[in-house]
Amino acid sequence: MTDNKELNSPGYEIPEDLQHAVSITTIDRLYNWGRRWSVWPMMFGLACCAIEMIAAQAARYDLARFGMEVMRPSPRQSDLMIVAGTVTKKMIPAIVRLYNQMPEPKYVVAMGACASGGGPFKEGYNVVAGVDKFVPVDVYIPGCPPTPQALTAGLMKLQEKIDKESIRKVRWYQKGADSVELPIPVLGPDLMDPRRYNEIKMLAAKPAEPATESKA
Amino acid sequence: MTTLVETETLDLAARFPGSAAADTRPGYSDWIVNKDKLVEVATTLRDEFGYDLLSHVTGVDYFPDKMEVVYEAFKTTGGPGVLFKVQVPRVDPIEVPSVTPIWPGAEFQEREIWDLYGIKFTNHPDLRRILMWEGFEGHPLRKDWHEPFYEEDFKPLKSRWPDGKYVSSEDKNPYKDNLQFPQNFDPEKVKIDGEAPLYDTLQKYTTVDGGIKTDHIIVNMGPQHPSTHGVFRAAVVLDGETIVSLKPVMGYLHRNHEKIGERNTFLQNMPYTDRLDYFNSMSNNWGYSLAVEKLMNIKVAERAEYLRVIMAELSRIQNHLILIGMLLNDLGAYFTPALYAFEERELILDIFEATSGTRMMCNYHRFGGVSRDLPEGVLEKIRGLVEDRLPRKADEFDRLLTENEIFISRMKGVKVMDAEDAVKYSITGPVLRAAGVPYDVRRAQPYGIYDRFDFDVALRHNGDLYDNYLIRLDEIRQSIRILQQAVKQMPEGPINSQKPQYQVRVPAGEAYGRIEAPKGELGYYVISTGKPNPWRYHVRAPSFINITALEKMCVGKKIADFVVILGVLDIVLGELDR
Ligand code: SF4
Numbered sequence: 001m002t003d004n005k006e007l008n009s010p011g012y013e014i015p016e017d018l019q020h021a022v023s024i025t026t027i028d029r030l031y032n033w034g035r036r037w038s039v040w041p042m043m044f045g046l047a048c049c050a051i052e053m054i055a056a057q058a059a060r061y062d063l064a065r066f067g068m069e070v071m072r073p074s075p076r077q078s079d080l081m082i083v084a085g086t087v088t089k090k091m092i093p094a095i096v097r098l099y100n101q102m103p104e105p106k107y108v109v110a111m112g113a114c115a116s117g118g119g120p121f122k123e124g125y126n127v128v129a130g131v132d133k134f135v136p137v138d139v140y141i142p143g144c145p146p147t148p149q150a151l152t153a154g155l156m157k158l159q160e161k162i163d164k165e166s167i168r169k170v171r172w173y174q175k176g177a178d179s180v181e182l183p184i185p186v187l188g189p190d191l192m193d194p195r196r197y198n199e200i201k202m203l204a205a206k207p208a209e210p211a212t213e214s215k216a
Numbered sequence: 217m218t219t220l221v222e223t224e225t226l227d228l229a230a231r232f233p234g235s236a237a238a239d240t241r242p243g244y245s246d247w248i249v250n251k252d253k254l255v256e257v258a259t260t261l262r263d264e265f266g267y268d269l270l271s272h273v274t275g276v277d278y279f280p281d282k283m284e285v286v287y288e289a290f291k292t293t294g295g296p297g298v299l300f301k302v303q304v305p306r307v308d309p310i311e312v313p314s315v316t317p318i319w320p321g322a323e324f325q326e327r328e329i330w331d332l333y334g335i336k337f338t339n340h341p342d343l344r345r346i347l348m349w350e351g352f353e354g355h356p357l358r359k360d361w362h363e364p365f366y367e368e369d370f371k372p373l374k375s376r377w378p379d380g381k382y383v384s385s386e387d388k389n390p391y392k393d394n395l396q397f398p399q400n401f402d403p404e405k406v407k408i409d410g411e412a413p414l415y416d417t418l419q420k421y422t423t424v425d426g427g428i429k430t431d432h433i434i435v436n437m438g439p440q441h442p443s444t445h446g447v448f449r450a451a452v453v454l455d456g457e458t459i460v461s462l463k464p465v466m467g468y469l470h471r472n473h474e475k476i477g478e479r480n481t482f483l484q485n486m487p488y489t490d491r492l493d494y495f496n497s498m499s500n501n502w503g504y505s506l507a508v509e510k511l512m513n514i515k516v517a518e519r520a521e522y523l524r525v526i527m528a529e530l531s532r533i534q535n536h537l538i539l540i541g542m543l544l545n546d547l548g549a550y551f552t553p554a555l556y557a558f559e560e561r562e563l564i565l566d567i568f569e570a571t572s573g574t575r576m577m578c579n580y581h582r583f584g585g586v587s588r589d590l591p592e593g594v595l596e597k598i599r600g601l602v603e604d605r606l607p608r609k610a611d612e613f614d615r616l617l618t619e620n621e622i623f624i625s626r627m628k629g630v631k632v633m634d635a636e637d638a639v640k641y642s643i644t645g646p647v648l649r650a651a652g653v654p655y656d657v658r659r660a661q662p663y664g665i666y667d668r669f670d671f672d673v674a675l676r677h678n679g680d681l682y683d684n685y686l687i688r689l690d691e692i693r694q695s696i697r698i699l700q701q702a703v704k705q706m707p708e709g710p711i712n713s714q715k716p717q718y719q720v721r722v723p724a725g726e727a728y729g730r731i732e733a734p735k736g737e738l739g740y741y742v743i744s745t746g747k748p749n750p751w752r753y754h755v756r757a758p759s760f761i762n763i764t765a766l767e768k769m770c771v772g773k774k775i776a777d778f779v780v781i782l783g784v785l786d787i788v789l790g791e792l793d794r
């Protein structure tokens with residue numbers, strides 16, 4: 001738990017005998033304080049890194065200390081998507097769909113080398129070189145796999161990020177749609193990102209360059 | 217159980233004159249069979265010679281002239297296997313008769329070969345792509361198929377070694393991404409429904425009852441589902457809660473191990489094997505080192521043999537504990553039993569971390585030995601675990617779970633597989649032994665120094681969920697027995713019989729190295745051409761092959777049983793999809 005110091009905004013003198021009963025703070029701080037200690041991750045693992053994510057939940061590392069132990073199997077109830085593992089082309093449509101299904105406020109943590117940039121499997125034909133090609137990432141955690149401590153450190157970074165938000169500026173209280181919806185990639189002869197259709201069409205019309213041609 | 221020694225010599229050439237010949241390429245062994253006689257030869261091997269367990273089927277692309285399909289079958293009574301190959305010219309359409317009618321366990325493996333090599337299996341019941349999606353362009357394991365980030369056939373890449381003039385892969389690709397499209401491709405014009413072939417194969421039903429038409433209901437479990445242990449998906453047709461038809465869908469974690477493995481040098485593949493069954497990197501390494509050591513024809517240092525056994529058995533214990541914990545999670549006991557399991561796992565990972573430097577991806581084996589010796593004090597820790605703590609904890613799990621009434625009523629009598637079907641479907645590991653077949657590679661064809669230890673092959677007879685749970689406890693106890701002996705007997709000495717080297721010389725030839733991994737028979741089929749890189753690097757993954765019979769196991773049962781069956785099958789996606 002936090003003590004009142006974290007919430008009290010300076011400038012107002014609170015008499016000592018009232019300090020345990022009264023807090024003077026801003027809405028922003030209260031709001032962020034509430035959210036930073038109850039980030040609910042989605043129960044969603046892709047590969048090896050997910051095992052360390054589970055280990056971080058278990059007794060020795062105990063993410064419950066950060067209010068993050070409530071893993072929700074449904075995206076509708078979660079605030080945080082920890083992309084723990086290798087993102088493949090076959091899987092990315094499902095990941096984007098899950099992201100779309102999460103209500104705001106939502107955050108994404110790329111856990112491990114694979115989720116951050118393809119990792120050891122980057123050259124693979126079915127591998128997406130980093131989940132940030134499709135969904136916006138808030139925190140990247142290096143490692144293969146990152147240790148539970150590293151994951152915890154990454155999540156604390158996310159808490160710092162939450163601390164800096166202001167209720168007046170956050171995107172989910174702005175006019176317009178309630179939540180960010182991303183176009184879902186399509187599986188064709190290769191992975192097709194609807195945002196890039198024109199570019200793909202243009203580049204495919206060019207004669208192939210020697211370095212990248214030759215597909216049997 | 218003792219190892220049975222081969223008594224009769226198998227001479228396929230004499231049995232099938234003109235249609236089978238010895239494979240005489242240097243470093244190769246066994247038989248090359250005429251394509252037209254394949255089914256007959258396979259039937260004979262199974263029925264007359266008793267090779268009842270088809271271990272693995274895979275393709276090899278001998279670019280530019282031929283393709284080969286390699287089969288290896290073993291006897292469940294033990295002993296060496298028989299390897300036979302079919303060679304076909306490398307001109308499309310490439311066709312080979314399917315052996316699925318003889319060994320149903322070949323079904324998914326043949327689909328994989330179709331997917332990755334484009335070899336059609338005639339008479340196959342359901343030949344669809346399996347790892348990639350329907351509509352994907354090309355067959356990626358062919359040697360002339362290049363991935364978008366292709367740079368060179370073999371590593372070390374010239375751009376990085378020795379000068380290190382590195383250009384990022386994105387900068388070389390016109391799409392600035394891991395993408396490639398056919399010439400003049402227009403994404404807006406394609407209409408690919410990758411799901412249609414899947415739904416077509418599901419058995420659907422409609423009943424008309426008193427004038428009311430009742431339709432089927434299809435439920436897709438996964439790829440994001442808490443009970444599928446990763447990105448596994450099953451499309452299920454339900455009648456109420458009863459499963460009518462089920463098709464596993466995989467490939468959501470297909471990370472192209474084999475393609476990357478064939479570009480890597482031999483040693484570079486070692487850390488990749490860690491990431492197959494990521495619970496057990498310590499035993500994954502072993503199968504691969506066995507195969508390469510066979511090719512190199514080298515001995516393993518004595519102390520290293522013991523270290524390998526110790527690490528592999530510790531790994532098995534934590535694997536089975538986690539399985540039990542997660543199984544209870546699937547059954548609705550939520551996370552508590554898993555917490556107990558993770559507590560022990562952390563202690564075992566401490567040993568791995570102290571020894572290899574990392575908790576999960578240990579990269580511990582080297583050809584001829586292991587990479588590091590035990591640091592000071594670690595042997596005492598291991599001793600404390602295997603003499604005191606782990607036996608106590610195994611009893612504790614036993615006490616907490618085995619007699620639990622709810623647990624028993626969910627588990628007992630729900631049959632997973634009987635012995636006969638399990639063998640037919642090439643199931644290996646604890647699931648096979650729970651069905652009553654005492655087949656354990658550590659005994660059937662001992663590797664390393666397993667012939668020195670006194671232990672029993674864990675065996676149960678009913679093949680139901682409950683036995684599948686009990687056998688895990690049995691195996692934990694047997695592993696503890698092995699560990700107690702190994703810790704006592706381990707000699708001092710060097711940990712590698714070879715000089716440490718980055719580039720090993722591997723003579724041309726083929727080798728199959730297999731071990732009894734916690735999930736079943738894990739094997740590596742490696743072909744060397746004498747160059748620094750393997751020509752073929754194939755992983756026989758137990759998770760992948762055990763899942764072949766999933767539909768058979770589940771049909772007629774409740775949807776809730778499916779979750780538990782999947783739990784005892786102990787799949788891990790890194791290995792299933794590779
Ligand atoms: S970063 Fe490493 S440990 Fe994590 S998913 Fe990728 S390969 Fe596995």
